[in-house]
Amino acid sequence: MYTAWTSKYKPTSLREVVGNTAAITLFKEWVKSWDKGIPKQRAAFLYGPSGIGKTATVEALANDLKMEFVEKNASDYRTEEAINKFAGLASRYSSLFGVRRLILLDELDGLTGNADRGGIKAITDVVKNAQTPLVLIANNAYDSRFMTLRNYCLLIEFKKPTTAEVLGHLARLCTMEGIQAEENALKFIAHRSGGDVRSAVNDLQALAQGKKQLKYEDVSWLSYRDRQDTIFNVVRMAMYSRTCSAAKQAVDLADIDIDMLFEWVYENVPYHFTDPRDLAKATESLAMADLYRGKIRATQDWSFLRYVIDYMTAGVCMSRLYSKVGWVPFKFPTRIQSLSKSKAERMLQLSIGSKIKPKCHISAKRSLTEVLPFISIIFKTNPQKAAEIARWLDLTEEMISYLAGTEEKAKTIMGLLA
């Protein structure tokens, strides 16, 4: 059966709540202070962005302190009348069985307009007379509607947990689910969630459930999740429209830039134009679009853009003569991924290139294909000669290790240098 991980792994104790340590301590002290009599502020008002554990904190605390937990949310307190119904609960210190009670009014932001008329005022009255701890939750405590209510409450701000805290939480879930996850992948999810633990957990479940391993490639396309539908639609338009003008509209509708749209179409064309005759036409059309893209780069004359658009949308669409239309999932442009992955390596290569440059009268960039490959062969086969080259170019240890490929070879070469 499908269980959402957000409820499966809901914190049962305060210890399991992610982040917000200071706010949680303050809140806990306040609830405990009820043991010594009714405090000045009879309600705690927890506020902060959604998905960061406000409700979870209250539930976990009730659980830790073995309190009776009563929860009401937006649908329960629409009017003054409805609120009066549970006001009685708050007016007694404990339940029939002597267990202390914690009452939560969640989603106060949900009170709006005429239908909830009187709602806030009624809540304020309940707070004034409460005989048992009352907790209020809203995203924004400083909304003008809460002006009076605020005065009677202890305001506790909940902040977004840090990426590291979210990351730790995701890693724990993976351990419990028996998933081996690359740290990069979890970092990506955590970072993207912007501190919203709930959405991070939902993302993790969607991507990892039932898997043994979670790799960076499995998650990187997420960055387009929010806009995924629109992207898919736009790419579909660019490849499947019946008329040229419909295809060209894809560019206007896309909320990604034209180069990115080009990458999407370029990546997906072979999967959707299966007949070789169509494929040849479609890729040629993309190549023409690219040619004019290059012209724009070289001349900064953006009037060529119209041809780029024509070729990459209408030109592709009109290439379809024989290919059958079937449902094929869209793929994320992988060429961009692999380019960014090797970025660090490229930086190192370039720094070697800048050593080669003054010696060989060649640009650092060009030396990467003209000189570097040959040097790296020598490094892998002939430590003696490699050491001579290293001395000649004044290479650093990091560069030597990179060129040598293995630690062992690098050590031999370094030994010869010493």
Add this chain to the structure above:
Amino acid sequence: MSFEMWAEKYRPKHLSDMVNQKEIVERLKSFAKARNVPHCIFAGPPGTGKTTAALCLARDLYGDNYREHIMELNASDERGIDVVRETIKTFARSRSIGEIPFKIMILDEADNMTTDAQQALRRTMEKYTESCRFIMCANYSGKIIEPIQSRCAPFRFSFLPKEEHDKYVCQIATKEGVILLPDGLEAIFEVCGGDMRRAMNTLQSAASMNKPVDAKLVYAVTGRANPMEIQKMLVAAFNGDFLEARKQMRDMLQKHGVAGSDIVRQIHAELFKTKEIPETLKIKLVDFVAEIDFRLMEGADEEVQLSALLAKIVQAGFESKH
């Protein structure tokens, strides 16, 4: 003597040492003799002696301390307009010391300069002609803007012909004590196509294995753009597997850093050797190979253009079977 890569060690020092580009060298010698040099464009493929010719000319002109009278800038690394405004201008307007009233600015890979930078350069060239002469080295003179071209004497460098290439490579093999077998020499020319820097690097890295250099060894060290790999890619495409062919091409470009123009060159060579492709189709495909080669020179994206070429081969394969 300290170690150097052979391409540097055997780089000619004087114009009279240069074995190729005879007509060009003769004209440059006459410049050195007259002690006057116009602005020049040296255009031609890599490894054909453009930078070498510029350095030799400078040495013949100024003597062994030529470095004091020249500046070498690489436009691929320093191509912005700021470089033109600051570095180049400062050098160009400073007075020359010595008998020859001008200095020489060698702008390497000048075709990689932005159009804006070239426009800015044009004024500098005019204004400071008295004190500075420019030698622009470029693979494609077409990428240099017209106003600059019209101010320069053009020189076209070409790949070394096979006999000269062979003679030169053998000479260096002998000097370095490398046993170079005839099929190894063939292979070097096939892989490098008369690009001397590449030939030197290939020979040196093959020699570092301490074995006689034969064709197998040459292909092994240049495995990055090994003809067999190209053939595998062509066969995959011809048999209709576009995705596999594209993946192989992507690997060559991204993982091994092979230049797109090298892949095109090798596709061209391999096309005629691939038995799977019918003769009549080969010549049709060459049409397109040439087109793609041209587009790459225009600065188009290597992978996108090569994809289009592979798709054409897939189509050719399809049509030959139907």
